[in-house]
Amino acid sequence: MTSTRPVPYKLAISENDVQALKSKLAATRFPDELEGVQWDYGVPLADMKRLVRYWQDGYDWRRHETHINETFPQFTIDIKVDGFGVLNIHHVHQRSKSEHAIPLLFSHGWPGHFMEAAKIIPLLINPPSGAPAFHVVAWSLPGFGFSDAPKKAGFNMAKMAEAGHKLMLALDYSEYVVQGGDWGSSISRQVARLYGGKHCKAVHVNMLSMAPIEPSKNPLLWLQHISTPFSEEEKRMVARTNMFRDKGLGYFHEQSSQPQTLSYGLADSPVGLLAWIYEKLHNWTDNYPFTDDEILDWISVYWFSKAGPGASLRIYYENLRTNPLENGRHEPIYSVPIGFSIFPQELVYVSKANRLLVGNLVYESSHSAGGHFAAFERPEDLVGDLREFHGIGGKAYGVVKGLTGYADD
């Protein structure tokens, strides 16, 4: 059913699909593994066997489906993206009781999904007194979750931003703010680049991807960068970045060059999909104590996704193939205030000097715990930062006309 107004939506995976998953799991064929290598070669066999057995025998998808349906109002809406026709976009749209709440678009990344916002939504919409309230829109990116996937090549960052922006307009939010990590960070910044000032009024990210400082382009900054000693903490984060670059980018190379080749195994094999994503949940978080239910809730969304798990991989290909100038990912943004939350186990560290190239970076906050999936791992910290950034006295206070996040003074 297509509509230019939001249509209420409830997840309802067919019983057929749920049973088909269990049948495949029951027939899982496992590889052997080397002795004593733990996580060095990838996900250990014992973890996989345990999770597969539970996913097949004990795990209850209906519990999670019902929980999402009962807790988070979901909708779908048709959004026309130039050159790509109409894409049906799935999203959670939860409004605060406060009429002056700030509209916020939360963008997930890969292998994230819309329910990364599950823990921050209740905090954002219902703050303690003295803190600003938000209306939260947490969408499934095109190609992810329960949104349509684009059917043609070329759906790059600019198109993602266009879709997100048009979604907010379609929900009657002419002015709004954005938040994201992973690809959600790039998308949020692209929204600011393309629609900042007039529509997008502020950006907050918990990850930054930046081009390295080039001596020819920014000689003074480069000198500053190479002559400023790193603190112990910075050195640790740089070491983590280097290790990620050496040992953690295999998926990135494959997904940005042959995503289709990889997609068959992920679509056909639950254990294949589970390993591919669970490895990131384990390696990219700060010792987050995932329960088996949390892991399988997360990966089941990918397994049951509307366009299939393979469609999600294309975001890598589309953004490393199309014109980087058009993507504009590395151009500084001056039109709106930018906030950045630094979590110690994030994958890529961006130095202080490099951060000067972000643009109007007016708010930074460092934390002592947390990794890549900040909204899921450290919801109070992230929400605390958003409240500081957007609240009274914050650098992004009152950016949305008439919607400060507070009841009338």
Added chain:
Amino acid sequence: MTSPIEKFNIHVPDDVLDDLKTRLALTRFPNELQLSPGEEWSYGTPEQVTRNLVEYWRTSFDWRHIEDEINAHLPQYTAVVNTGSEEHGSLRLHFVHKRSTRPNAVPLIFSHGWPGSFLEVSKIIEGLTEPTDPKHPAFHVVAPSLPGYCFSEPSRKPGLSLKATAYMFNELMKLLGYTAYMAQGGDWGAMVIRALAIWHPENCKAIHSNMFITTMPTPIRHPFKLVKLIGAVLGSFVGLEIGYSKDELEGLKFSKYFMEEESGYMHVQSTKPQTLAYGLTDSPVGLLTWLHEKLRRWTDDYPWTDDEILTWVMLYWINGPVGSLRYYKEAKTPYLKTDERTYVVSQYTNVPLGVSVFPNEVFRFPHDWGHMVQPLKFWKKHEKGGHFAAWERPKILIDDIRQFTEIVVQDDLSLRSNTIST
């Protein structure tokens, strides 16, 4: 004393074949983008081609017939062979062994790579063992499966890489009575034969590669080549051919492009092979597309039949591909101040080298770089062919091996004089 060599015939149990058919019937396909004509492979293996193969695999592909043919054509054995390491002990190695009827045949070990197999020797084994022309040299041919691949046992411990593989292959040749032999290979096989030349030059007397690979010239060891390269690059900016030809520079550019744009599989397999293995062990279509992409991309318009593609894939499906994927990560096993892979591509050894160059190979290096790592005795460029030379251009490869052999046996009579008469 029992002979450590056992006869081997491929016989995949019925339940493995039945299980495979069931999986194929339950395949859940991804969707794909609508791409312009000519661009179908640009995101990876396309859907329609894959659906067709899966359907054929499920309904008509006759594995038993192919199994019989392979067993009839390629005499196979297994033997427990020392790895040269306490960690890994001894492992059972699967291999093809066919002796020539001609006296003075030269023993030759053929090493496959990924995603190839011992089967790659099929089209050259007859020409090598029984040349029709009495003037052509004959060979006793040994073609093992790499440890952890196909029917060769994997190690249970990490770190079994090129040095151990070479040790095992050398032990195998000695076990078969060949104390002086030649080696031929491409892909990982090209690395294994280098390892043989480096660590076992007393037995491995000459090597022929169809995938020459090395590192960049270094200022200290190869100053002239480095200057030549810099000159060529600078010259190319102004449209001049200095030092290296335009062709050779293009080759280097392609090698760079390959590492940047087509090495995703290599990055995954050399860092997280276990993670990748779960899907490729459990999903036949997952394994099929992962391998098929290379069969297509790395060959020079080779007209793969469905049977050929599926046979190659079956050899990885039967015992699962994990050992083969881990081989990429194992290659980074530390050795001296570097790792085994880097050592093997750069270490100089005095064993003569012959190279056949095929235009669609993935690594394309200038001719004189061959001299950086061994005495280069043979280098021939061809007009057609790709990565799997023995499969795509068997006659050409046999020719090149013969020519190279004639050169080296003139210098090294031990190759002719060590054959055992049984």
